[in-house]
Amino acid sequence: MWAMKLVWRAARIPCILLLLTCWQAPILGMALCRAAEPQGQPLAALQSQQAPLPPVTPVAAGKPAQVPDTMAQRLKACTACHGPLGRAGPDGYYPRIAGKPAGYLYNQLVAFRDGARQYPPMRSLLTGMPAAYLREIAAFFASQHPGYAPPSISTAPPATLARGRVLALDGDPDQKLPACQACHGAILLGVEPAIPALIGLPRDYLNGQLGAWRNGRRSARAPDCMAEVVRHLSDADANAVSAWLAATPVPAGALPAVQTEQKLPLECGSLAREGSP
Ligand code: HEC
Ligand code: HEC
Secondary structure, X not given: OXXXXXXXXXXXXXXXXXXXXXOHHHHHHHHHHHHHOOOOOOHHHHHHOOOOOOOOOOOOXXXXXXXXXXXXXXXXXXXXXXXXXXXXXXXOOOOOOOOOOHHHHHHHHHHHHHOOOOOHHHHHHHOOOOHHHHHHHHHHHXXXXXXXXXXXXXXXXXXXXXXXXXXXXXXXXXXXXXXXXXXXXXXXXXXXXXXXXXXXXXXXHHHHHHHHXXXXXXXXXXXXXXXXXXXXXXXXXXXXXXXXHHHOOOOOOOOOEOOOOOXXXXXXXHHHOOOOO
C-alpha cells in the first residue's frame, strides 16, 4: 500500500498542474458541449451541432475518416491521463480503458461519479453527467482498439510467477479461490458486456485494485463477487497473480470474449444489473 501511496503522491503534483493548465480548455469544452446538448438526441445529431473540428485519425487501419470524430475531441480531458484513445498513460499509473467491454466501462464511470470507486479528479469531471452521456463515453472507448504496449519485464522470482499462473488459470480449491479465468475469459482479456481484462494492465494498478477491494475503497454492485474473491486471496497470492498477469502479453488483435451461458463460480451483481443507471 505504501508503494501505491507514493505513486499517488508522485502522480498528484503533475496531475494538479496539468488540470490547472492545459486541461482547462478541454474540460470547459466538455462542460460546454454537455450544457449545449439537448437531452435524448442521437450522437450524430449532436455532432452536427458542433463547430467543425480537425479530423481524428481512425483506429481501424485503412478506413478513411467519414465523420470528424468529435467524441475523441470532447474526451481530450480523459485521454490527457489515459493516453491517446485511452490506450494507457505513459507511466503505468493511468490504466488502459480502450477496448474494454462497454458495460464494464459504464459501470466504472457510474462508480467514480457516485463514490463506489474513489479518485477525486475523475469524480469532479463526472459529477452531474447523466447516465446517457456516460454510456456514450463508455461506448466510444470500448470501440477503440489501439495496440497494446509489450508488458514490462517482471522482476518477480520464477516461483512467484508460477504461483500466479496457477491462481489465474486454475484457482486454489484449498483456499476456496476460483480461477480468475473462470470469469475473466479464457485468455483473461475480459468478457462482454461487463467483465474487464486482467492482462494489458500494470502490476501496480492490479495490486492497487485488489487492495482497494480489500480495504473497502472499491466496491461493485452486490453481490460483489470480486470482494469475495479477494477475501480468499492472501497478500502473497495477490502479489503473485498481479505479477504474472502484468507479465503476460496480450495476443495481437485479441478482443474481449463474448458472453456464454457458462455459469460463473460466484454471482456478480455487475453483470446481473449491468446497464441500469
Ligand atoms: C487526472 C487523471 C485522470 C483523468 C482526467 C481521468 N482519469 Fe480515468 N482514471 C485515472 C486513474 C488514476 C484511474 C485509476 C483509479 C483507481 O486507482 O481506481 C482511472 C480509472 C478509470 C477507469 C476505470 C478503468 C478500469 O479498468 O477499471 C475508467 C473507465 C476511466 N478512468 C475513464 C475515464 C474517463 C471517461 C475520463 C474522462 C471523463 C477519465 N477517466 C478522466 C485517471 C484519470
Ligand atoms: C466470479 C467471477 C470472478 C472471478 C472468479 C474473478 N473476478 Fe475479477 N472481476 C469480476 C467482475 C465482475 C469484475 C468487475 C467488477 C466491477 O464492475 O467493478 C472484476 C474486476 C476485476 C479487477 C478490476 C480490473 C480493472 O480494470 O480495474 C481486477 C484487478 C480483478 N477482477 C482481478 C481478479 C483476479 C486476480 C482474479 C483471480 C484471483 C479474479 N479477478 C477472479 C469477476 C470475477
